[in-house]
Structure formats: structure tokens, C-alpha cells
Amino acid sequence: MRRARRAALAALVALAPTSAHAHVGSPDVVYEGMAGGTRVLVLVRPPAVVPGLAEVTVRADADDVARVRLQPLYYAAGGGAPRPDDAARVPGEARLWSGQLWLMAFGSYSVKVTVETARGAGDVMVPVPALATARRGMRAPLAALLAGLGLVLCGGAVAIVSAGVRDAVLPPGEEPDEVLRRRDRRAIGVTTIVLAALVAIGLRWWGKVDEAYLRNMYRPIGLHAGVRAAGDARVARFTLEDPGWLDRKTSDLVPDHGKLMHAFLVGDGADAFAHVHPVRVDPETFEVRLPPLPAARYRVFADVVHEDGLAETLTTSLDLAEPLLAPSASTTAPAVDPDDSWARVTPTSATTQTFADGGAMEWLREPASLRAGALASLRFRVTAPGGAPAVLEPYMGMASHAAILRDDGSVFVHVHPIGTVPMAAQEAFARLTPGAAPTMDHSMHHASGDVVSFPYAFPKPGRYRIWVQVKCDGRVLTGAFEAGVL
Amino acid sequence: MAPLSWYLRSVVLAAASITVGLVWDISWHMSIGRDTFWSPPHMAIYLGAIVAGLASGWVIFRTTFAGGAAERSAGVRVWGLRGPLGAFYCSWGAGAMLTSAPFDDWWHNAYGLDVKILSPPHVVLGFGIIAIHMGAMLTALVEQNRSEAAPDADGDLHRRRRAWRRFAFAFSSGLFLSIVGLFIYEDTIRVFMHSSICYQVACGLFPSLLAATARGSRLRWPATTAAAIYTALGLAMLWILPLFPAEPKLGPVLQPITHLVPLEFPLLLLPPAFAIDLLMRLEARLSEWRLAAALGLGFLVVFLAVQWPWADFLMSPASRNWIFATNAFPYYRSPHSNGARYLFARWDGGPLALARGLAWAAVFSIVSARLGLMRGAWMRRVQR
Numbered sequence: 016m017r018r019a020r021r022a023a024l025a026a027l028v029a030l031a032p033t034s035a036h037a038h039v040g041s042p043d044v045v046y047e048g049m050a051g052g053t054r055v056l057v058l059v060r061p062p063a064v065v066p067g068l069a070e071v072t073v074r075a076d077a078d079d080v081a082r083v084r085l086q087p088l089y090y091a092a093g094g095g096a097p098r099p100d101d102a103a104r105v106p107g108e109a110r111l112w113s114g115q116l117w118l119m120a121f122g123s124y125s126v127k128v129t130v131e132t133a134r135g136a137g138d139v140m141v142p143v144p145a146l147a148t149a150r151r152g153m154r155a156p157l158a159a160l161l162a163g164l165g166l167v168l169c170g171g172a173v174a175i176v177s178a179g180v181r182d183a184v185l186p187p188g189e190e191p192d193e194v195l196r197r198r199d200r201r202a203i204g205v206t207t208i209v210l211a212a213l214v215a216i217g218l219r220w221w222g223k224v225d226e227a228y229l230r231n232m233y234r235p236i237g238l239h240a241g242v243r244a245a246g247d248a249r250v251a252r253f254t255l256e257d258p259g260w261l262d263r264k265t266s267d268l269v270p271d272h273g274k275l276m277h278a279f280l281v282g283d284g285a286d287a288f289a290h291v292h293p294v295r296v297d298p299e300t301f302e303v304r305l306p307p308l309p310a311a312r313y314r315v316f317a318d319v320v321h322e323d324g325l326a327e328t329l330t331t332s333l334d335l336a337e338p339l340l341a342p343s344a345s346t347t348a349p350a351v352d353p354d355d356s357w358a359r360v361t362p363t364s365a366t367t368q369t370f371a372d373g374g375a376m377e378w379l380r381e382p383a384s385l386r387a388g389a390l391a392s393l394r395f396r397v398t399a400p401g402g403a404p405a406v407l408e409p410y411m412g413m414a415s416h417a418a419i420l421r422d423d424g425s426v427f428v429h430v431h432p433i434g435t436v437p438m439a440a441q442e443a444f445a446r447l448t449p450g451a452a453p454t455m456d457h458s459m460h461h462a463s464g465d466v467v468s469f470p471y472a473f474p475k476p477g478r479y480r481i482w483v484q485v486k487c488d489g490r491v492l493t494g495a496f497e498a499g500v501l
Numbered sequence: 502m503a504p505l506s507w508y509l510r511s512v513v514l515a516a517a518s519i520t521v522g523l524v525w526d527i528s529w530h531m532s533i534g535r536d537t538f539w540s541p542p543h544m545a546i547y548l549g550a551i552v553a554g555l556a557s558g559w560v561i562f563r564t565t566f567a568g569g570a571a572e573r574s575a576g577v578r579v580w581g582l583r584g585p586l587g588a589f590y591c592s593w594g595a596g597a598m599l600t601s602a603p604f605d606d607w608w609h610n611a612y613g614l615d616v617k618i619l620s621p622p623h624v625v626l627g628f629g630i631i632a633i634h635m636g637a638m639l640t641a642l643v644e645q646n647r648s649e650a651a652p653d654a655d656g657d658l659h660r661r662r663r664a665w666r667r668f669a670f671a672f673s674s675g676l677f678l679s680i681v682g683l684f685i686y687e688d689t690i691r692v693f694m695h696s697s698i699c700y701q702v703a704c705g706l707f708p709s710l711l712a713a714t715a716r717g718s719r720l721r722w723p724a725t726t727a728a729a730i731y732t733a734l735g736l737a738m739l740w741i742l743p744l745f746p747a748e749p750k751l752g753p754v755l756q757p758i759t760h761l762v763p764l765e766f767p768l769l770l771l772p773p774a775f776a777i778d779l780l781m782r783l784e785a786r787l788s789e790w791r792l793a794a795a796l797g798l799g800f801l802v803v804f805l806a807v808q809w810p811w812a813d814f815l816m817s818p819a820s821r822n823w824i825f826a827t828n829a830f831p832y833y834r835s836p837h838s839n840g841a842r843y844l845f846a847r848w849d850g851g852p853l854a855l856a857r858g859l860a861w862a863a864v865f866s867i868v869s870a871r872l873g874l875m876r877g878a879w880m881r882r883v884q885r
Contacts, residue, residue, distance in 0.1 A: 066613040092753025097534075100750075117535055117751050151611040157603065164600040168593065174579045175589045182577035183586045184882040221621050228612050 038435055039316065039328050040426035040474060041419075044143050045390070046434035047470040050130040051137020053077045056470050057128055057434075058390055059141055063149035065231075066119040073102060073112045074390065075130050082131040083112040088140075088444060090123040090323040099129060118145040121231060121261055123324040125444040142324045142440035146233035150225075169210050176206045234260045238329035240315055242305070245348035251333060253278070253293055253301040253317060266298055267322040271439035272411045274354070276301055277429060279418050280313040280333065287311065288482050288493060289357035290416065294349050304348045306357040310336040314420075316427045324443035326436075328427065354411050356491035362480045368494040373400030376483060376494030379466070385500045387476045393417070394468040395483050395494065404465035410486035412438075415467035422478045430469045473500040505665055509640050511556040512591055513673055516637040519549035519630055520676045523683055524738045524764060527618065531762040531831035534751030538606075547598070553633045554595025557588040577885050585643060586885055590636030597629030618687055627684060634677045641669040642717060642883055649719055650884075667720045674714040674723070675730020681706050682731065682768065690765055691827070692839045694812030696848030697858020700805060703768065704866035708800045709873035711774050712793075715781045716877025724781075728774030735767030739826055749832040756830045756841070763826050769811055773803040793874055797867030805859070816843045 044059040053075050060070040073083050086099035102114035118124050124145045129138040153161075181191045181199040191199065237256035242249050253276075255265045268275050280289040287308050293301035301317075317329040360368070367377045379394040395415075397405040407414060417430045428435055467485060479498045484491055505513075522545030529542050536543070561584035564576050568583070576583040605622035619627075645666040648659075682689070685702040693699040711724040720726055742761040749758050776799045784792060814820055821828035830841055839846050849855040 064611065064613050087752055089753040092755065095754040096752045097749045097754055119534075119751055120753065147613075151607075153607060153611075157607060161600070161604055164596075168597055168600065171579070171593050171596070175586070175593055178577035178579045178589065179586055179879070179883070183885045184879065186884055187571070187575035217621050217624065224612060224620070 038326075038428040039330060039424075040421065041428045041435070042148065043472050043474060044141060044435055045430075045470045045472055046139065046141045046436050048139045048433055049137065050075075050128060050139045051132070051135050053080065053130050053132055053134075053137065055128060055130055055139060056390060056392075057126070057139065057141050058472055059126055059143050061143050061145060062118060063147070064151070065121050065145050065147045066117060067145075068115045069118050069126070069143060069145075071102065071114050071116060071126060071128070072105075072390070073128055073130075074110055075112065076110065077130075077132055078109070079133040080110070080112075080130055081133065082129075083114075084129040084131070085114045085116055086127040086129070087116045087118060088125045088127055088447070089118075089120055089145075090125070090443065090447065091120070096127075099127070118143070121145055121147065121233075123321070123440070123443070125324065125440075140441055140444050141434075142326070142436050142444060144325055147228065147231055148233050150229060150232065165214075169214070172210060173203055173206045177203050231261065234258045235327050236263075236265055236319075236329050238315065238317055238331040240331045240333040242333065242335065245304075248348040249305045249335075250348045251291075251293070251303050251305050253303075253315075253331075255299045255301075255329070263321070263325070268295075268319050269322050269439050269443070271318070271320045271326075271437045272413070274411070276317050276319050278303065278315060278317040279427075279429065280308065280315055280357075281418075281420055282309065282311040282313050284311065286361050287313070287357070287359050288418070288495065289313075289355070290418070290484060290491075290493075291355040291357070292352045293317070294352075296349075302349050303355070304351050305335075306355060308335060308357060309359070312336070314424055314427075316418075316420075316429070318429050318437070320437045320439040320443075322443065324440035326440055328429075330427075356484060356493065358491075358493035358495075360482075360493055360495045362482075362495035362497045364497040366496075368496065370400075370492055370494075374398055374405065374487070374492065376485075376492065378481075378496050385473060385498060387473050387500050390470060390472050392468050392470055393481065394466055395485075396466045397485050397487065397492070397494075398465065399487065405485070405487045407465065407467070408486045408489070410484060410491060414485070415469070416484045417469050418482045419471065419473075420480050420482075421475075422480070426474055426477075426479070428471070430471055432467060432469055434470050476500050505662075505669055506644065508556055508560055508588075509637075509644055509669060512553050512587065512633070512637040512640055513669060513676075515549040515553035515556070515591075516634045516673060516676050517549075518545050518552070519633060520679050520734065521738070522546035522549065523630070523680070524734075525742070527683065527686070528738070528742050528761050528763055529747075531833075532747040532749065532758050532760070534749050534832060550595045550598040550629070550633065553591040553636065554599075557584075557591035557595070557636065560584050560588045561592065575885060585640060586883065587636040587638075587640030587643065590632050590639060592636075594629045594632030594634075594636060597632060598626055599629075601626035601629060619684070630680055631677075634673065634680055638670060638673040638677060639880070639883060641666060641673050642880055643885065645670050645719060646881075646884055663719075667718060668726075670718050671714065671720055671723055671726040672730055674710065674718070674727035675734065678707070678710055678727055678731040678770065679734050681710060682735075686764065689768060690840070691812060691815050692844070692846040693848060694808055694815075695845040697855055697862060698848050699808075700801065700859060700862040701865055703804065704797070704801050704862045705869055707770065707773075708777070708797050708866050708870040709876070711770075711777045711800070712781075712796050712870045712873030713877040713880060715777055716784075716874055717880030722775070722778045724774040724777040725771065728770040731770055732767050735764070739763045739766060740823070743823065743826065743829065751832075754832050755835050756832050758832045762829045762831055766815060766820075766825050766827070769804070769807045772807045773800045776800065776803040789874060790871065793871035794867050796870035796874070798863060800870070801859075801863050801866045812845070816845070 042061055046057045056074040058072040062068050071085050083102040084099035085102050086096050088096045100114055102112040105111035105113050124143045126141045126143050127138055177199050180202040181195050239254045241252050257265050274292040275295055276293045278291050278293055289306055291303045293303035296302050313333045315331045315333050320326045366380055367375050369375045375398045377396045399405040413431045419428045481496045481498055483494045522542045526542035561582050564572050564584040565582045573583045577586045579589050601622050608622045648663045648666050688702045689699045714727045715724040742763040745761045747761045777796055780795050780799050815827050834841050849858050
């Protein structure tokens with residue numbers, strides 16, 4: 016399994032993605048939930064090329080699992096899915112199962128994982144985007160081999176046509192006369208020209224396929240940010256710009272946990288962090304009243320979900336030190352959203368982050384180092400001022416939220432205890448299935464008292480920062496940690 | 502002594518294995534969708550390539566290095582090697598088919614699994630397949646021509662051998678017709694049978710093969726025989742494939758599939774092939790271009806006259822049974838598509854565009870027939 020994971024990771028790195036995609040730089044989908052009475056942790060590695068193979072790994076926390084089945088559901092097909100495949104037990108691992116699924120079309124897919132145990136069966140739906148995110152060039156050795164073989168074949172073709180014109184029409188033993196030799200030379204000339212034309216046409220055809228593929232490659236919606244003054248408030252304005260990608264629209268966004276957009280602002284230098292929820296003022300514009308963030312340049316990551324379950328993370332930067340946008344006619348500002356939160360917190364390289372009021376958040380780290388590609392459970396314990404275990408309240412329907420950012424900005428994910436999947440995407444697929452169970456209330460799902468946990472697989476080695484947000488006593492607490500991944 | 506040499510039997514069987522394998526593979530992709538390199542239809546195709554390549558390589562090797570002067574002088578020269586021309590075609594074909602494999606593998610990894618039959622790597626494979634079929638035809642041809650030229654030594658035995666060899670050539674031609682039919686399959690399905698595209702591609706290719714066969718063969722009804730082989734193979738696959746259970750392993754599944762989906766009912770090539778055989782009786786009296794015009798126009802007119810009304814029958818409820826299998830669709834065929842709703846596509850804008858399209862088909866047909874006659878004339882003279 017580890018070998019396969021490393022191989023898959025090596026392949027991902029070799030493919031050198033040329034554009035960002037949902038959950039910037041972190042294409043793997045992680046989901047933790049209950050399949051019937053069994054807790055499962057699902058990791059889906061989508062293909063970088065569509066149609067392509069998705070690798071699915073399932074960890075089922077039970078010892079009586081008889082069978083694990085996997086099925087790809089394509090949203091636009093409205094249900095016509097092939098029969099589920101059986102996942103295979105990973106040799107040497109008691110609770111790990113793995114399988115592969117073909118994702119045949121671009122867009123929103125869901126992987127249905129069914130776990131059958133002695134106690135019964137249950138399933139979970141894991142939304143997976145099927146996007147072409149990489150363009151693989153042909154490596155030099157293969158190109159040289161094919162070019163070499165091609166030359167031999169072309170040369171051989173000319174020689175064979177020549178033999179056919181010159182020798183083949185003669186009775187055995189006779190030699191060709193001048194007439195035949197002339198015909199032979201003409202045939203060689205014509206064949207060479209025809210072959211050259213065929214090769215030229217073939218290369219042009221290849222070029223066209225390549226262009227079409229590049230056109231289909233996923234391009235996220237573009238985001239522009241600016242700030243305007245509205246009285247004594249600062250309002251951030253985000254404008255969407257669709258570069259055009261297949262039939263993706265900007266007009267079909269659906270709320271995820273009641274919000275059309277979740278925006279994260281991370282200050283360069285990483286001391287300031289904000290989690291705000293811009294509201295839509297017109298089809299292409301979102302606005303939010305900014306909390307009192309210090310003047311700095313901020314990286315902005317905005318999560319949105321489309322009606323069919325496809326989730327996108329839009330990125331831009333916002334400079335709060337710059338002069339504000341020209342004052343607009345409107346001096347109104349959107350109301351403050353009580354779910355918006357922000358903090359000035361320096362990520363700690365220790366395991367405990369203390370808060371100003373005396374409370375603390377402790378990262379319950381495993382002794383083993385974090386490894387790229389490996390499924391990890393990030394667990395945090397929150398203590399109230401005074402040392403007693405904190406009593407956590409749901410924050411936007413979840414026990415906790417986390418944001419993970421790699422130093423260079425090439426990886427950003429917004430994770431919940433259920434994993435990297437947006438609830439709105441799961442709801443989209445649930446709508447397709449008549450009589451599906453209503454979406455569960457995940458509020459205190461993965462919190463056991465004062466501990467929250469997030470499943471995640473870091474896509475590549477490097478230095479990361481993790482911000483963890485919980486709600487306690489009506490206030491949002493944000494802890495920040497540094498993490499090195501090998 | 503066997504009527505056909507071991508070599509001829511090997512390459513003809515290899516060509517047949519490739520043809521059957523290709524039809525099977527397309528059916529597999531329409532029904533199951535997912536396959537690996539080692540799927541049974543792929544094995545049938547590559548088995549044909551390996552048998553043809555090894556047998557031909559052996560013959561060339563033996564002729565060049567171990568053959569006597571007589572044997573060597575009975576072969577052609579290519580790059581210092583000697584052997585029958587057909588053997589070189591088959592070796593080249595096997596080489597091209599094997600070269601296409603890594604190219605195709607890279608193509609799938611770079612651009613995804615193919616959604617259409619034709620892609621650049623598949624075209625390389627196609628040329629290889631064509632070369633092997635031509636090699637089989639040429640081998641049969643040489644044996645046929647030598648047979649005709651030999652003095653009537655063994656009486657009955659000789660006559661039987663001659664008949665087998667003539668048939669072997671027509672059989673190889675029929676396989677070749679089937680292969681070409683597969684390459685243009687996507688443009689000649691039912692929905693396009695009232696559009697000019699179907700007739701343009703058919704007229705661009707079939708007259709060439711039929712004219713070449715008609716001229717090169719010593720049978721009385723060569724084009725008809727080849728077309729009969731094409732039809733028999735098409736019908737056999739149409740009736741046998743659906744006997745095997747299959748279900749889609751790829752989504753989205755838009756049609757219910759329980760058995761292998763066959764390719765469509767073969768094109769009605771028998772009547773136009775028969776017309777070509779009849780018109781070839783005028784060979785001695787017409788110049789090459791006039792003969793080509795007669796063959797080309799004859800093919801188009803007869804083909805149009807039979808295929809167009811037949812298409813209406815294929816769209817009607819009367820054809821939705823196991824005999825004509827018009828109720829079988831690939832798993833990916835949308836229920837909203839023309840095909841699934843038994844409607845013809847509107848390829849041409851209207852009757853005028855259709856007429857223009859058919860006029861072009863006539864031009865293609867005549868040029869195709871002319872090229873076929875040239876090739877047929879050459880084939881008639883091939884002795885090595």
C-alpha cells in the first residue's frame with residue numbers, strides 16, 4: 016500500500032499540474048463518516064487526466080467487514096451507474112481496502128462506498144471532481160523510440176512498394192529492364208511524398224487533439240479583490256470572472272452550510288487569519304465587511320460549490336495596505352455575519368497554543384512524523400481557562416473547521432471533521448437518489464467532548480500551517496500550528 | 502500435397518483472427534467499456550499480428566539465408582533480404598501493429614481513454630492491419646497466379662487446388678472489406694444512411710477494393726464473392742456476439758445492457774459488388790477511365806438504390822429483433838440521441854445539399870474505382 020501510495024505520489028509530482036483546482040494543490044478527497052454502523056475513512060485520489068482511473072482507499076474501523084464495494088456516480092447521468100466493484104483488502108493491513116474506478120467524463124462525480132458487515136450494510140457518498148488538471152508530455156526516450164521505429168517503418172514502406180513495382184511482376188529469375196526501373200523510381204518518389212503528407216497530417220491531427228485537451232483542462236473561476244470604504248467600515252469586494260471551461264457557470268452556486276462563499280484570508284507573515292462569508296450583491300460580485308485586520312498583503316481562498324456538487328477554490332490576493340477603491344456611490348456595508356471570525360495568532364511550532372483568556376488548544380500529535388500521501392488524523396484538544404475540558408458548540412453546523420496552507424501557497428484546503436468534502440456536494444448527490452436518507456447533522460459528530468479530529472492526507476512534503484477553529488462560550492477560538500511533512 | 506501452402510494458411514488465418522478480434526473489441530467497448538491490455542479481443546488481434554509476423558519473418562529469413570538460388574530468385578529484394586512480397590507486407594504490418602502499442606498506451610495516459618475508434622495511434626495500428634491483410638491477399642494471389650500459369654499437370658487435383666487458391670484470394674479480399682468497413686463504421690451507421698456522408702465514405706473506399714479484386718481474381722464473380730464473405734462475417738458476428746452475457750463496467754450507463762452489443766447489420770454490398778462484376782465484363786471494350794466511371798457510378802447508383810430503402814426498414818419496429826438487432830445500443834448511447842429514437846440524422850442541410858453531397862460521392866466513387874483498377878492490373882501481374 017505504501018509502495019502504491021508513493022508511486023501514485025511520484026506520478027502526481029511528475030505530471031506537474033499546470034493549474035490549480037478545488038482545494039488548491041490538494042486534489043485528494045478525504046472523507047470520514049459512518050457507513051451504517053461502521054466508521055469509515057475514505058481517500059480518493061482522482062485522475063489528473065479524464066477519462067482516467069481514480070484510486071480509492073477505505074479504512075473501515077471494524078473487524079467484521081465482509082465486503083467493501085465501490086461505485087462511481089456521475090451527476091449529469093442522473094443515476095445510470097455501472098454495477099459496483101469490489102474493493103480488495105490491502106495485504107498486510109487488517110482494515111484497509113483499496114480499489115480503482117474509471118471516471119469517464121468531466122464534472123461532478125460521487126464515489127459510493129458500501130460496507131457490508133455481519134451487522135448489516137451501509138454506505139457513504141464521497142463527492143469527487145473529475146477534472147483534467149495535467150498535460151503529460153512525451154518523455155524523450157519514448158519519443159526517440161517511436162521516431163526511430165517510425166523512420167524504419169517509413170523507409171520499409173518505400174522499399175516494399177519499390178519491390179512490388181520492380182521485382183514482383185517479373186517471373187522468377189528475370190531482372191528488371193529500364194521501363195520497370197523508371198516505374199520504380201517514380202513509385203519511390205510518389206510513395207515518399209505520400210508518406211511525408213501522411214506524417215504531416217498525423218502530426219497536425221495530434222496537435223488538434225492536444226489543443227482540444229488543453230481547452231478542456233480545468234480552469235477555476237477567476238477572482239478579483241478590492242476594498243472600499245463604507246463609513247468607518249472596510250468592505251472587501253470580490254468579483255468573479257469565468258475564463259470559460261466546458262459548461263461551468265457562475266450562476267449556479269449553492270450554499271454550503273448556509274453560506275454561498277467561505278473566504279479565508281491569510282496574512283503574509285501568517286499572523287493574521289480570517290474566515291469570513293461574503294454575500295452576493297449581484298451575479299458576479301460578493302461583498303463582506305472586513306474585520307479589523309492589520310494592514311498587510313493577504314492571500315485569499317474562497318470556496319464555492321455548484322449545483323451539481325462540483326466544488327471550487329478561487330484564489331486571489333488582497334492588499335489592505337493599499338489605498339482603498341474609489342468611494343462608490345453606495346456607502347452601505349453588508350451586515351456583519353455572526354459566523355465570521357478572525358484572529359491574530361502566530362502559528363506555534365510547539366504542540367500547544369495558548370489563548371489570551373488562559374484557554375489552550377493542544378495538538379495531540381502521533382509520535383511518527385507526518386508523511387506526504389499518508390492518511391493522518393489531526394487531533395486537537397481544547398481546554399477552557401482554568402484547565403477544565405472546554406465545552407464546544409457547533410460552529411456553522413460543524414464541531415470544528417481547519418484550514419491548511421503550505422508555506423508557498425501551493426496547497427490550501429478547508430477541512431472539517433468529515434474530511435475535505437463540502438456538505439453541499441453530498442447533498443447534491445443525495446437529491447439524485449430518491450428516498451435517500453436526509454443529511455445527517457454533523458454538529459457534534461466528530462467531537463468527543465473536548466477533542467476534535469480531522470482526517471487528511473498531505474499531498475506533498477514541505478512546511479505547512481494549520482489553523483483550527485472551534486466555538487466555545489459563543490466565541491470562535493483559532494489555534495495555529497506549524498507542521499513539517501516529510 | 503495441401504491445396505494451400507502452410508504459409509498461406511497461416512497468414513489468412515492471422516488476418517481472420519485480427520478481423521474477428523477487431524469486431525469483438527468494438528463490441529466489447531460498446532457493452533462492457535472497460536478493458537485491459539490482455540482482454541480476449543486484444544489477444545485475438547495480437548495473436549494475428551504475431552503469427553503473421555513470425556511466419557513471414559521465418560519465410561524471409563529462410564529464403565535469404567538458407568534458400569537455394571531458385572527460391573531466392575522467386576522472391577523480391579528489400580534491403581538486401583529476399584522473400585515473397587506478401588511476406589514483406591505481413592512483416593511490415595506486424596511491425597507497425599507492435600509499434601502502435603506503446604504509442605497507444607502513452608496516448609491513453611495523456612489524453613484519456615479513447616471515445617472514438619480513430620486516433621493517431623489507432624491509425625498506425627490500422628495501417629499495420631491493412632498491410633497484413635494485403636500481405637495475405639498478395640500471398641494468395643501469387644499462389645493463384647502460379648497455379649493458373651502452371652501446365653495442367655495433375656488434372657482433378659490441380660483443378661481443386663486452383664479453386665482453393667482462387668477462393669483464398671477472394672476470402673482475403675472479403676476480410677479486407679470487413680476491415681475497411683470497421684474504419685468507416687462510425688460514418689456508416691444507420692442514422693447516417695439518409696445523409697451524403699455515408700455514401701461519400703463508402704464510395705471513397707469500397708469501389709477501390711472491389712475493382713482491384715474484380716480485376717486481380719480469376720473467379721467468375723470475384724467482387725460478389727468478396728462481398729459475400731464480408732456479409733457472412735458481419736452476420737455471423739451480429740448473431741453470435743449477443744449470445745454472450747455482458748454488463749457495463751464503466752459509467753455513465755445510459756442503456757440497459759445484458760449481453761454483448763453487436764455492430765450494426767452489414768452494409769448491403771452484395772448488389773453493388775454484383776454490379777461491378779457485371780460491368781467488368783465490359784473491360785475489354787472500354788478505356789480505363791471510362792471503365793472506372795462505369796464501375797464508380799454503377800456502385801453508387803446500386804448501393805444508393807438498395808441501402809436507402811433498407812435503412813427505412815432498419816429504423817422500423819419490424820427490425821427490432823435478434824435477426825437485425827436494431828434494438829441493441831451501446832451503453833453510452835443517450836436515449837435522447839437520434840439513434841436511440843430511431844431517427845435519421847440531418848447531416849445535409851436539405852435536398853440540395855444532399856444532392857451536392859451525393860455528387861461528390863460520385864466523384865469519389867469514380868476516382869476510387871480508377872485507383873482500384875490500377876491496383877488490380879498490378880495484382881494480376883504479381884508473381885513473386
